[in-house]
Amino acid sequence: MKRIVLLLGFFVFVVGEGLGQEADCITPAASKENVEFIKKALSGKLRSRTSALKDEIKWAGIKFHIGSSILTNVTEIDYKVTRVLFELNKIYLPSGVQFYKSGNVNSLATNSITLTNWPDVDFGNSNIPTEFIQLSTTQEFALDAINLYVYDNILLQGQSSGSQTNGIAMFPSVVKGSNIAAIRTDKFDIGLETIIHELGHYFNLWHTHHNSSISETGSCSDGDFISDTPVDPFVKSSENPNNQYFKISSSCNFNGRNDVNTICGNAYSNFQPMTNNIMSYYHQYNCERNTFTPLQYLVLGLAYYQRQTSNYHINGDGGSTIPIKLSGVYQAGNIYLSWDKTDPKNGVIIEESSSVDGEYIPIKFVLPNTDFQTVKVSSNDLINKFYRVRNINSKVYSNIFHYQVQVAGVTVITHGFQLSGSMSGDWKKYANAVRNRLSKELGL
Numbered sequence: 001m002k003r004i005v006l007l008l009g010f011f012v013f014v015v016g017e018g019l020g021q022e023a024d025c026i027t028p029a030a031s032k033e034n035v036e037f038i039k040k041a042l043s044g045k046l047r048s049r050t051s052a053l054k055d056e057i058k059w060a061g062i063k064f065h066i067g068s069s070i071l072t073n074v075t076e077i078d079y080k081v082t083r084v085l086f087e088l089n090k091i092y093l094p095s096g097v098q099f100y101k102s103g104n105v106n107s108l109a110t111n112s113i114t115l116t117n118w119p120d121v122d123f124g125n126s127n128i129p130t131e132f133i134q135l136s137t138t139q140e141f142a143l144d145a146i147n148l149y150v151y152d153n154i155l156l157q158g159q160s161s162g163s164q165t166n167g168i169a170m171f172p173s174v175v176k177g178s179n180i181a182a183i184r185t186d187k188f189d190i191g192l193e194t195i196i197h198e199l200g201h202y203f204n205l206w207h208t209h210h211n212s213s214i215s216e217t218g219s220c221s222d223g224d225f226i227s228d229t230p231v232d233p234f235v236k237s238s239e240n241p242n243n244q245y246f247k248i249s250s251s252c253n254f255n256g257r258n259d260v261n262t263i264c265g266n267a268y269s270n271f272q273p274m275t276n277n278i279m280s281y282y283h284q285y286n287c288e289r290n291t292f293t294p295l296q297y298l299v300l301g302l303a304y305y306q307r308q309t310s311n312y313h314i315n316g317d318g319g320s321t322i323p324i325k326l327s328g329v330y331q332a333g334n335i336y337l338s339w340d341k342t343d344p345k346n347g348v349i350i351e352e353s354s355s356v357d358g359e360y361i362p363i364k365f366v367l368p369n370t371d372f373q374t375v376k377v378s379s380n381d382l383i384n385k386f387y388r389v390r391n392i393n394s395k396v397y398s399n400i401f402h403y404q405v406q407v408a409g410v411t412v413i414t415h416g417f418q419l420s421g422s423m424s425g426d427w428k429k430y431a432n433a434v435r436n437r438l439s440k441e442l443g444l
Contacts, residue, residue, distance in 0.1 A: 006331045012269075059098060060304065060315065062088075063142035064081055064108065064147065064149065065108055065149045066106070066107065068108060068109070069185065077105060078347060080188060080189040081105065082346075082347030083186070083365060085100065088195065089349065089362045091278070091379075093361065094297045095203075095300035097301065102142055102149065102202050102393070103393075106140045107375075111185075112153035113153070113182065115130070115131055115168070116157050141328070143176065144436070146199075148181050157202060167182060168182050168191065170202065173398060176311050179312050193283060197279065200279050200292070200296075203299070204302075204306070205224070205226075205279050207278065208232040208277050208280045210225075227295060228295045230265075230271065233246075234273065234282070241249070245386060246268045274302060276291045295371065318395040319394055325340045326339045336374040336375075339389055339398060340371065341370075346391045346393045346394075347367050348370065349389065349390060350364040350366065350387060353385070353387075385404075387402075388401050
């Protein structure tokens with residue numbers, strides 16, 4: 001049986017996903033205290049810790065620090081930042097964590113970083129790269145948001161520019177220097193798998209192949225400590241010539257060989273890892289990573305509270321505090337949403353639900369200085385949709401606009417309305433809906 005662990009220690013995660021020779025992951029083993037913590041959390045003994053916030057969305061600001069090499073095109077940066085937040089909010093929705101842009105984009109003085117004391121890190125005293133400690137002392141470093149750095153090159157000590165890592169993220173810690181994730185410029189926006197993957201580490205998720213692959217030998221019964229991610233006997237593509245251990249089909253099915261018996265005393269044919277899991281490495285075999293499991297979502301949500309420390313937190317004030325006024329009309333299979341530009345410098349995220357107190361899902365993003373968007377609706381006889389929008393730098397939602405359309409008949413009923421007071425009541429219903437769904441899936 002695999003276990004779940006919510007890490008409390010000062011741990012670091014290096015993610016080597018990239019060009020040339022890949023950087024190995026050297027995550028330390030989980031302590032008994034960490035395992036005991038998550039057991040207590042799942043049993044409900046520690047839930048009082050989060051009871052005060054259980055009815056609220058877990059807001060996480062992101063402070064973008066971007067190398068000057070890609071800051072020359074403001075429109076391009078606006079697009080990438082807006083899209084990053086949109087995609088993160090979609091994939092992290094079931095965890096209850098939602099992201100917003102914190103402050104203005106910071107222009108970095110350098111386009112590369114070399115971690116000089118990595119991987120020779122002393123985990124007993126200081127597990128955070130010296131360069132990250134230095135970044136945490138700068139004026140631009142956010143103490144109320146996640147610090148996301150984008151560099152042309154992220155190098156480990158002794159690496160050349162042709163052999164570097166895609167990204168690096170810190171596990172939860174009270175040390176300010178742990179409040180960092182970094183990715184390469186060519187992974188910023190494109191595919192977005194790297195950013196989503198790195199923030200998984202930031203919120204305490206390990207690789208699915210941790211302790212169960214040739215390069216990370218250990219106990220296959222532990223693996224990533226998440227019991228609903230199958231044991232993953234991953235082998236790097238460079239170490240799997242001629243499908244020596246397994247073959248990944250064009251549809252990303254795992255086909256292990258019967259005659260290879262090197263992992264956990266089992267032939268590779270006995271394993272069925274999740275090749276589409278966000279915390280896997282099967283992108284090396286051209287598989288799209290787009291899935292977290294219910295228990296991974298649970299850990300993500302719990303780890304959010306580990307990031308609210310006495311030295312920093314990630315739920316600072318958003319930018320725009322004025323709710324957007326939303327309206328719309330229906331015409332020939334399209335709903336035309338329009339709103340006032342309360343903050344023209346920031347993009348907008350549009351969310352949709354099938355009920356006023358249901359789960360709102362991000363469906364589109366709109367670039368800055370835009371005040372309308374067309375939403376294509378289905379050809380079903382009855383369309384009953386609820387919409388709301390917010391600026392990407394805001395934690396405040398617009399009024400909810402409701403459309404009910406009888407397409408097949410002669411009657412078209414349309415109306416929009418605004419919830420009275422603040423949106424907190426709506427978010428409480430949303431948060432409870434997410435929590436109830438997870439409780440049913442997990443049997444909690």
